[in-house]
Amino acid sequence: MRSLDELMSKAKNKKTIASWSYETNITTYNEEQLLKISLEVAEEEKEYWKETMSYLWREYEDNDLKRMFQKYSELGTSALPEDLNERLIMAINNMQSTYAKATICDYKDRTKCDLHVEPDVTDIFANSKDPEELKYTWLEWHKAAGAASNGNFTEYVQMNNEAAKLNGYDSVAEWWLSEYEAPDSEDQFAYLWSQIKPLYQQIHAYVRRHLRLKYGDNIVSAKGPIPAHLLGNIWAQTWGNVEKFTRPFPDKADIDITAALIAQNYTPLKMFKTAEDFFKSLNLSGMPDLFWEKSILEKPNDGRDMVCHASAWDFYDGEDFRIRQCTTITDAFFKTTHHEMGHIQYYLQYKDQPVIYRAGANPGFHEAVGDVIALSVATPKHLRKMGLLEDGPEDMESNINQLYKMGLDKIVFLPFGYLLDLYRYGVFRGTTTPQDYNCHFWQLRESLQGVEPPAPRTEADFDPAAKYHIAADVEYMRYYISYIIQFQFHQALCHLAGDYTPGDDNKLLSNCDIYKSGAAGEALGRIMEKGSSQPWNQILQDTIGESRLSGEALRDYFRPLEEWLSSENLRTGEYIGWSYDESTLT
Numbered sequence: 119m120r121s122l123d124e125l126m127s128k129a130k131n132k133k134t135i136a137s138w139s140y141e142t143n144i145t146t147y148n149e150e151q152l153l154k155i156s157l158e159v160a161e162e163e164k165e166y167w168k169e170t171m172s173y174l175w176r177e178y179e180d181n182d183l184k185r186m187f188q189k190y191s192e193l194g195t196s197a198l199p200e201d202l203n204e205r206l207i208m209a210i211n212n213m214q215s216t217y218a219k220a221t222i223c224d225y226k227d228r229t230k231c232d233l234h235v236e237p238d239v240t241d242i243f244a245n246s247k248d249p250e251e252l253k254y255t256w257l258e259w260h261k262a263a264g265a266a267s268n269g270n271f272t273e274y275v276q277m278n279n280e281a282a283k284l285n286g287y288d289s290v291a292e293w294w295l296s297e298y299e300a301p302d303s304e305d306q307f308a309y310l311w312s313q314i315k316p317l318y319q320q321i322h323a324y325v326r327r328h329l330r331l332k333y334g335d336n337i338v339s340a341k342g343p344i345p346a347h348l349l350g351n352i353w354a355q356t357w358g359n360v361e362k363f364t365r366p367f368p369d370k371a372d373i374d375i376t377a378a379l380i381a382q383n384y385t386p387l388k389m390f391k392t393a394e395d396f397f398k399s400l401n402l403s404g405m406p407d408l409f410w411e412k413s414i415l416e417k418p419n420d421g422r423d424m425v426c427h428a429s430a431w432d433f434y435d436g437e438d439f440r441i442r443q444c445t446t447i448t449d450a451f452f453k454t455t456h457h458e459m460g461h462i463q464y465y466l467q468y469k470d471q472p473v474i475y476r477a478g479a480n481p482g483f484h485e486a487v488g489d490v491i492a493l494s495v496a497t498p499k500h501l502r503k504m505g506l507l508e509d510g511p512e513d514m515e516s517n518i519n520q521l522y523k524m525g526l527d528k529i530v531f532l533p534f535g536y537l538l539d540l541y542r543y544g545v546f547r548g549t550t551t552p553q554d555y556n557c558h559f560w561q562l563r564e565s566l567q568g569v570e571p572p573a574p575r576t577e578a579d580f581d582p583a584a585k586y587h588i589a590a591d592v593e594y595m596r597y598y599i600s601y602i603i604q605f606q607f608h609q610a611l612c613h614l615a616g617d618y619t620p621g622d623d624n625k626l627l628s629n630c631d632i633y634k635s636g637a638a639g640e641a642l643g644r645i646m647e648k649g650s651s652q653p654w655n656q657i658l659q660d661t662i663g664e665s666r667l668s669g670e671a672l673r674d675y676f677r678p679l680e681e682w683l684s685s686e687n688l689r690t691g692e693y694i695g696w697s698y699d700e701s702t703l704t
């Protein structure tokens with residue numbers, strides 16, 4: 119097992135270097151190199167697997183050794199015959215490249231046709247209040263990035279399902295679910311949604327009312343889904359960009375820090391150094407020199423094609439850890455910077471584990487760490503300490519505004535985070551056939567999220583691939599789990615930091631800041647250092663004394679907002695929920 123670990127470290131390092139080279143500079147040569155090295159490593163892994171499986175490991179007494187063998191018994195996509203593996207790799211590379219290279223023309227200047235999703239489309243959705251510009255941009259992006267990948271996606275589904283079967287799963291859905299190590303994971307995920315849905319319906323109804331007041335009821339109906347192009351994000355997955363003109367108490371001070379970041383000459387590097395400082399304040403690790411040397415923290419201006427979507431990379435040699443992020447100076451990217459550095463911190467904390475255990479306790483844990491830090495950073499108390507927010511009252515109205523802004527990110531995201539893989543489970547299981555790819559996607563968008571497209575869609579469209587994670591074969595339930603569990607972590611760490619007292623309005627969970635808390639840092643470190651060496655519910659129990667996922671901590675955090683939204687929606691008589699026949703689609 120030790121010699122296998124050494125061999126796997128080298129193989130994964132080789133593959134990761136090839137992936138990094140391709141994704142940060144999409145050229146024919148780099149794509150060919152990635153394919154060549156991926157196939158070489160797959161053959162190597164097949165050889166290691168044959169020998170590993172020659173041991174009678176299922177009869178071993180040592181649970182830890184058995185766990186390692188169990189994980190190695192899953193060969194992954196390398197189990198595919200080389201020709202099918204090549205088809206799978208090419209299908210994914212083609213979708214990634216389509217997404218990365220997709221450009222659209224500017225609504226106001228149709229001769230300017232070099233707009234990418236980052237930063238151009240993202241900025242338009244953050245700033246435009248022109249429904250026609252937003253509708254045009256939404257339709258153009260989904261055509262350029264989504265429709266073009268329909269064929270490759272069908273090939274990807276077929277090849278990936280072949281791999282799943284060779285690993286003993288009925289489909290990729292069961293393979294992805296196995297990462298959560300519980301036979302009832304799907305039921306757990308559905309139960310979490312039942313806990314959160316009432317809160318989501320309240321914020322959805324409130325936002326729909328204010329969008330109707332702004333854009334008129336011939337664009338936003340009173341009882342139907344919300345048109346997706348009006349929510350400040352190309353995927354309508356978080357709605358923070360409508361906060362300014364929809365917040366409960368508009369005469370209170372603005373709490374968006376984008377202007378302050380720019381005014382104080384924040385650079386991408388300074389944003390990352392600020393995030394590093396928070397982790398060091400918890401007695402966790404600083405970033406190694408190699409991190410600063412090798413990371414790409416802003417989009418190179420040499421005109422290259424690259425995947426800009428923010429990501430953190432472990433090169434599996436215990437030394438090389440990088441972030442790739444096309445940072446712009448915004449409140450949103452300040453949060454993403456902490457999110458990505460949370461991944462690097464996790465890599466650093468488990469870097470001495472066997473390679474096979476260098477993963478999150480479950481995929482949701484890895485997505486949660488950075489966000490837990492960002493929950494403390496986002497408090498007015500912390501932002502004032504950093505000089506990024508003016509002094510102001512800590513009254514009820516300010517607190518509701520702050521919770522509302524956070525809710526447009528965290529509450530709003532949950533149905534989107536849940537449905538993206540509900541959709542793909544159906545695709546992998548075949549209950550959603552290629553003829554229904556787009557229709558079933560929008561059925562889920564409307565039924566779970568209460569969102570509808572700005573114009574009728576057909577099967578000539580393929581809107582799912584306009585989302586990075588679908589084009590790049592990245593499992594997504596991890597974010598849904600993260601947005602639940604980060605509040606469980608936050609609640610436990612705030613207890614340890616002594617900055618939260620249930621029932622005490624002066625020690626609200628939503629105003630807790632764990633900055634400089636050694637006790638909180640020690641607990642967070644113990645969660646991360648285990649990697650995936652034990653089942654996640656055992657790690658959770660041993661560190662924060664909980665053994666299951668629960669939406670209660672999130673509900674506790676947002677309780678004052680939920681009460682305010684319920685009474686406000688009652689006062690205005692807003693319809694709670696949405697029905698399709700009310701939709702505005704002609």
Ligand SMILES: C=C(C[SeH])C(=O)N1CCC[C@H]1C(=O)O
Binds near residue numbers: 427428454457597
């Ligand atoms: C920031 C990352 C890289 Se791991 C990301 O993809 N996230 C973070 C929030 C949800 C999801 C998304 O952007 O869709």
Ligand SMILES: [Zn+2]
Binds near residue numbers: 458484485
């Ligand atoms: Zn992440």
